[in-house]
Amino acid sequence: MIKQMSDVPRYFEPYVNDCFHNAYSAVLLHMGMNPNIILADYLSFMYDCKNRHIGVNYFYRPNTTVEFTEDELNTSLEFVYLPQTTLYSKAVAKKADIRYKDRVQINMFIEDNPDVAYQRLKEMLDNGIPVVAAVDLFYMKYHRAYGKEHGLHCVVFTGYNEEEGLFHLFDKYKLSSSDFDGILPIDEVNLGRTSDNPLPGGNETQKRPVRNLWMEISSDKDFKVTEEKLLNVIRESCLRMRGQKEVLGHKCGLEAIELFTKSLLEMKNEKIDDEKVYWFRVYLNGTLKNISRSRKRFAVFINEISSILPQQTVSDLCVSLNESSKHWDICSSIALKLGIRKSLDMIDDLVNQLDIIRELENSIAERLEDCL
Numbered sequence: 001m002i003k004q005m006s007d008v009p010r011y012f013e014p015y016v017n018d019c020f021h022n023a024y025s026a027v028l029l030h031m032g033m034n035p036n037i038i039l040a041d042y043l044s045f046m047y048d049c050k051n052r053h054i055g056v057n058y059f060y061r062p063n064t065t066v067e068f069t070e071d072e073l074n075t076s077l078e079f080v081y082l083p084q085t086t087l088y089s090k091a092v093a094k095k096a097d098i099r100y101k102d103r104v105q106i107n108m109f110i111e112d113n114p115d116v117a118y119q120r121l122k123e124m125l126d127n128g129i130p131v132v133a134a135v136d137l138f139y140m141k142y143h144r145a146y147g148k149e150h151g152l153h154c155v156v157f158t159g160y161n162e163e164e165g166l167f168h169l170f171d172k173y174k175l176s177s178s179d180f181d182g183i184l185p186i187d188e189v190n191l192g193r194t195s196d197n198p199l200p201g202g203n204e205t206q207k208r209p210v211r212n213l214w215m216e217i218s219s220d221k222d223f224k225v226t227e228e229k230l231l232n233v234i235r236e237s238c239l240r241m242r243g244q245k246e247v248l249g250h251k252c253g254l255e256a257i258e259l260f261t262k263s264l265l266e267m268k269n270e271k272i273d274d275e276k277v278y279w280f281r282v283y284l285n286g287t288l289k290n291i292s293r294s295r296k297r298f299a300v301f302i303n304e305i306s307s308i309l310p311q312q313t314v315s316d317l318c319v320s321l322n323e324s325s326k327h328w329d330i331c332s333s334i335a336l337k338l339g340i341r342k343s344l345d346m347i348d349d350l351v352n353q354l355d356i357i358r359e360l361e362n363s364i365a366e367r368l369e370d371c372l
Contacts, residue, residue: 004159004168008130010181011035012172015296017056019173023132023154024106026172027217030130037225038104040301041076043237043364044252045291047260052279054260054287056294057240057247062199064206066110066134066152066213073108075247078233079225082106085213089116101220102229110211114194117212122160124216131157133214139192142171142180150197152208153178160186230305234368237298241365254362261354264347272342281339285332292328295321309371317367324360327353 011026025035046055053059057076066085073082081103088111098105111117124131137145137153145151153176159168167189170181192210199206239245241253251259270276299321306314331353338346 004161005030005125005128005130006158008156008158008170010170010172012174013300014175015293015300016173016175017041017290017293017297019154019171019176019178020132022173023156024215024217026156026170027130027132028104031217031219033104033219034225034304036300036304037230038079039077040079040233040304041294041297042078042233042240043294043298043368044240044247045254045256045260045361046247046250046252047256047263048250049259049263052263054284054291056291057252059250060283060287060290064199064208066108066208066211068108071248078229078236080104080106082108085110087111088120089113098218098220101222102224102226104217104219104223107216107218108213109216110213112211114190114212117193117214118190121157121214122162125157125159129216131214132217133157133193133212134210135189135192136195136197136210137192138197139188139195140171140180141184141188142178142182144177149200150195152197152210162186227308230308231372233301234371238365238368238372241361241368254358254365257354257358257361261351261358264350264354268344268347270344272344277339277342279339280335284335285339288328288332288335292325292332295325295328299325313367313370317364320360320364320367324357324364327357327360331357 007030009026009029011029012022016022016025021039024039028035028038042057044057046057046059048059053061058072068085070084073084081100083099083105085108088109091109111120121131121133132154134152134154137143137151138147138149140146153171155169155171157167157169160166165186166183167186168183171178172181193212195210196207197210199208240247243251243253243255245252267276299318302309302314302317302321331350334346334349334353338344
């Protein structure tokens with residue numbers, strides 16, 4: 001039997017945060033929803049002085065599991081609720097009720113029995129539902145990582161042909177060199193869904209098993225986007241940027257940028273070892289790019305809701321958000337160069353950029369407060 005959907009949008013925007021966001025957006029568009037609204041995250045910044053992790057509304061850090069708690073999954077989005085990652089075979093006996101009628105629900109399921117996971121995937125496709133699922137890129141022959149590097153990644157399944165042993169899927173997250181839309185052998189893809197996914201570094205004990213992870217997106221029939229909740233994205237962003245609300249026990253916003261700045265200055269007196277080289281060249285370079293994209297993404301959200309905001313404020317906000325994004329990108333480039341040159345003197349250049357960012361984002365917070 002051949003099952004294939006041709007009407008699932010092949011979504012990609014350069015300001016999305018990751019492959020999950022990209023894949024979710026494709027399915028949301030298929031459901032008739034606007035991902036620029038539904039997946040709009042709060043404007044914020046986080047920094048953990050102890051381990052030097054950075055984030056927007058959660059920390060970018062290496063994980064050895066695909067299982068997350070409800071608290072960990074619900075720090076970012078006004079219009080989405082994610083229950084904790086659930087073992088499908090235990091959850092299947094229960095009806096997956098939508099807990100919040102005013103939110104889109106994204107259930108993250110894992111299943112260690114590959115036959116059960118495969119049957120559920122086919123069941124959803126048979127019902128005309130595209131499926132977001134995780135794979136290990138090591139097994140995806142269209143990707144440059146194929147047979148070389150392991151890495152957890154999200155794709156969208158749109159069909160299958162069991163007689164020929166083929167999946168129809170696409171992967172349009174071009175920020176990771178992904179631009180595929182076609183067919184792949186079911187057996188090979190299923191290897192990617194069950195992979196132990198060893199983490200980079202050559203330590204075979206460090207893994208992040210994929211465990212057939214997939215996501216099911218649903219909403220109540222009466223779900224709608226309200227002006228109150230749109231404004232609450234702004235309200236919550238103000239609280240976080242002003243440091244009036246902690247996330248998972250950590251300060252946010254302008255205070256966190258100041259903590260980050262002080263931490264960098266303290267590093268000038270330390271030795272530049274391999275660990276720091278990696279932190280600047282790989283971790284900081286990558287995470288600051290994510291921060292930059294988050295500012296562009298928030299500007300997109302502001303434009304989407306411009307009809308309920310003062311027009312001059314919208315214009316000023318978008319100019320400042322894009323300017324801030326530019327300076328976060330400059331920080332990212334400086335971090336990369338610092339890691340290559342192994343010169344801690346370049347921290348001064350980072351700090352100068354952060355001073356500019358702090359002024360910009362203080363003015364952004366002021367303008368957001370004027371919208372309320």
